[in-house]
Amino acid sequence: MRMALIVQKFGGSSVADADRIRNVARIITDTYKAGNDVVAVLSAQGDTTDDLIDKAAEINPKASKRELDMLLSTGEQISCSLCAMAIEAIGCPVVSLTGWQAGFHTNSGYGNARIKRVRADRIRTELDKKRIVIVTGFQGINKFDDITTLGRGGSDTSAVAIAATLRADLCQIFTDVDGVYTADPRLVPNAHKLDEITYDEMLELASLGAQVLHNRSVEMAKRYNVNLEVLSSFSGKPGTKVKEVVKTMEKTYISGVAKDKNIARLAVVGLKNSPGIAYKIFSLLAKSKVNVDIILQSIGRGDTKDISFTVSKADREVAQKVLEENKDAIGFDHIDVSDDIAKVSIVGAGMVNNPGVAARMFEALYNAGININMISTSEIKVSVLVNVAEADRAVRVIHDRFYDEIGGEQ
Secondary structure: OOOOEEEEEEOHHHHOOHHHHHHHHHHHHHHHHOOOEEEEEEOOOOOHHHHHHHHHHHHOOOOOHHHHHHHHHHHHHHHHHHHHHHHHHHOOOEEEEOOOOOOEEEOOOOOOOOEEEEOOHHHHHHHHOOOEEEEEOOEEEOOOOOEEEOOOOHHHHHHHHHHHHHOOOEEEEEEOOOOOEOOOOOOOOOOOEOOEEEHHHHHHHHHOOOOOOOHHHHHHHHHHOOOEEEEEOOOOOOOEEEEOOOOOOOOOOOOEEEEEOOEEEEEEEEEEOOOOHHHHHHHHHHHOOOOOOOEEEOOOEOOEEEEEEEEEHHHHHHHHHHHHHOHHHHOOOEEEEEOOEEEEEEEOHHHHHOOOHHHHHHHHHHHOOOOOOEEEEEOOEEEEEEEHHHHHHHHHHHHHHHHOOEOOEO
């Protein structure tokens, strides 16, 4: 029987304390003792990253992103070295490596760097020595030999990048839930765990607020056809497989309901009704690296029209500032900004061939008395903006509409 190469990633909750680190060490060593080569990627323990950010703010609230990356990278080093010590105690050969020792080369986008390549020679050398390799997630090194971090959720991307580079047989993402659910099980008690889901559906769910997987990791898994599984580090149950094609695709309309409260809406009011206005607005935002999501343009009232769009809350101030600074060049009356909104979305590869899915979503919201502010659609998703106070209830009523009609069938 050919030995398999398995990459396992463990999130912060999985390594939060000594007992949980020992549990992770047991999972890793059981996989190793079964005759597999194992590379494990770990996040920082529990709330370590948030604690480090707070420490930085105490010293300098305007600290440079370079120095923040230098600080934040230490969290993963702590969890990896402790896990390696736990594996040593079990009696298995192991070595822990930082992101740069493992060969992660990134661009220079401190705080949200992109992986350019992974030179995994050191990992291969250690595997050839029959060692378990523990790698710090979330980090790499740029062309200046500076430490960089990959942004929140970046350890998922680290694990998938290693799996793609090494052509691993399986990449397992261990978390505190049993897999990918049709909605957040903490919010919707009757949410169902999916046995499998397509890359495209998972990418949409991850991008729309589902916090199970980092969207960049799913994008990379799809590009390199990485065999991906999401499962719990606590239950020992089978998880959810993320793959190109799933057996149930023709049977289901939607695979999940997600919400994102981390958004803001900007409305540029009183724009001149002339060609090129949209280009002026969104090219300015693109130059400032502001990612725009839902866009709605009014038909116009006489000589003016309005354009509304959503951005992440982190980009709200930048977006407003750049537009205000170019008010005369663009030509508008004022900007309305709203933070008290949330995006609720349904995702499903089966939607494209099933008319009426969006109508059922809207019906559920209407019956619950929840007002829709904006709508965005694609082949496999429908997103609506609602008041943030209504977001959790919106998720529940939409989920009930699709999943609880005929004994849990859609």
